[in-house]
Amino acid sequence: xxxxxxxxYKGLFDQNPIFRLALSLCPALAVTSTVTNALAMGLSVxxxxxxxNVVVSIFRKVVNAKVRVPVYITSIATIVTVVIxxxxxxxxxxxxxxxxxxxxxxxxxxxxxxxxVFAAKNGVVPSFFDGLGxxxxxxxxxxxxxxxxxxxxxxxxxxxQVMGASYDPALIMILPPGGFVLIGLxxxxxxxxxxxxxxxxxxxxxxxx
Amino acid sequence: MEEYLxxxxxxxxxxxxxxxxxxxxxxxxxxxxxxNASIGMGMAVTxxxxxxxxxxxxxxxxxxxxxxxxSLMLISxxxxxxxxxxxxxxxxxxxxxxxxxxxGIYLVLIATNCIVLAVPVTNAExxxxxxxxxxxxxxxxxxFSLALILMASLREKLQYxxxxxxxxxxxxxxxxxxxLALSFFGFSGMITL
Numbered sequence: 152x153x154x155x156x157x158x159x160y161k162g163l164f165d166q167n168p169i170f171r172l173a174l175s176l177c178p179a180l181a182v183t184s185t186v187t188n189a190l191a192m193g194l195s196v197x198x199x200x201x202x203x204n205v206v207v208s209i210f211r212k213v214v215n216a217k218v219r220v221p222v223y224i225t226s227i228a229t230i231v232t233v234v235i236x237x238x239x240x241x242x243x244x245x246x247x248x249x250x251x252x253x254x255x256x257x258x259x260x261x262x263x264x265x266x267x268v269f270a271a272k273n274g275v276v277p278s279f280f281d282g283l284g285x286x287x288x289x290x291x292x293x294x295x296x297x298x299x300x301x302x303x304x305x306x307x308x309x310x311x312q313v314m315g316a317s318y319d320p321a322l323i324m325i326l327p328p329g330g331f332v333l334i335g336l337x338x339x340x341x342x343x344x345x346x347x348x349x350x351x352x353x354x355x356x357x358x359x360x
Numbered sequence: 361m362e363e364y365l366x367x368x369x370x371x372x373x374x375x376x377x378x379x380x381x382x383x384x385x386x387x388x389x390x391x392x393x394x395x396n397a398s399i400g401m402g403m404a405v406t407x408x409x410x411x412x413x414x415x416x417x418x419x420x421x422x423x424x425x426x427x428x429x430x431s432l433m434l435i436s437x438x439x440x441x442x443x444x445x446x447x448x449x450x451x452x453x454x455x456x457x458x459x460x461x462x463x464g465i466y467l468v469l470i471a472t473n474c475i476v477l478a479v480p481v482t483n484a485e486x487x488x489x490x491x492x493x494x495x496x497x498x499x500x501x502x503x504f505s506l507a508l509i510l511m512a513s514l515r516e517k518l519q520y521x522x523x524x525x526x527x528x529x530x531x532x533x534x535x536x537x538x539x540l541a542l543s544f545f546g547f548s549g550m551i552t553l
Binding site for chain 2: 176177178180181221224225228229231232235236250251254255257258259260326327328329330331332334335336338339340342343346
């Protein structure tokens with residue numbers, strides 16, 4: 152049980168797809184101007200990555216290594232199509248706004264990478280938790296970015312006014328340039344935190360010795 | 361004629377894929393460390409994008425749409441583009457080795473990339489006719505190359521700058537891209553589609 156938790160947990164922080172691995176950054180910038188969009192996109196990716204990990208893991212002994220990439224891509228494309236059709240049927244507004252980026256989930260590096268690195272070598276249950284953890288890490292990072300952008304850029308969260316009427320929204324945060332700068336600063340602060348952790352760790356080891 | 365010209369400029373500059381729609385960022389940040397590599401990559405992306413969106417247009421208009429199989433669009437586009445790029449690579453390797461040495465390695469990288477897939481998907485969504493699709497593909501490719509080459513030139517200058525340790529690498533590149541996007545923003549409103 153603890154192993155499964157570790158597999159889940161590493162996707163959240165240590166190997167966070169967006170902040171640590173810097174994979175699949177396109178959607179992290181494109182749909183994070185509102186929290187609602189980011190959440191929808193994050194959950195869709197989480198579903199695709201988990202389902203795909205399970206499928207790949209089930210068929211890992213049947214698929215010939217030489218044709219594995221086309222097989223993975225077909226599997227991902229099928230699952231993404233399911234997600235798109237579901238959103239189209241039940242959430243037409245979200246579907247309209249996210250249409251292009253939903254289609255592009257197919258080519259997200261993180262999904263193929265997890266299939267290749269983890270699901271192709273592990274059983275169904277660990278693969279499921281790996282997908283869930285990576286997906287949750289992805290969705291969490293997306294929502295985190297979106298909260299900052301929507302809060303400062305529009306003064307709202309999920310469409311509700313939060314900042315008070317006197318707040319003058321910094322529109323730049325919602326526009327593309329602000330997104331780039333914000334992600335740059337976030338990556339830098341994650342690096343900074345990592346540096347301090349390393350320093351604290353080595354200082355601790357030094358005092359023990 | 362005028363509307364095609366408008367579309368060309370719009371998809372290259374005002375709706376620039378990289379800087380306003382955040383597509384192809386992996387390549388954008390990966391390759392822009394080096395100016396020569398950026399020029400090769402820009403050429404490779406532009407040609408693959410143009411050819412593959414023409415192919416995808418034919419498949420969508422003559423096979424998927426008449427048969428009502430739009431739900432298979434994604435699967436067929438992805439497989440189509442991936443196999444087409446593989447084929448292109450083999451042909452170039454055999455018949456134009458000089459060209460292959462110049463940008464053959466980039467072909468493999470873009471086989472399944474969001475920017476190459478985005479154009480056919482947009483064309484299919486808007487039900488564009490053949491010429492419109494072609495112009496959109498060329499314009500997007502030119503816009504991508506433009507952003508990539510500008511970014512590479514900026515990053516070469518960055519080597520002489522004293523960047524704080526935690527900002528080095530991706531961090532400062534993103535902020536730089538933000539500034540570049542800001543300058544592209546000056547064009548917005550020039551053309552509306």
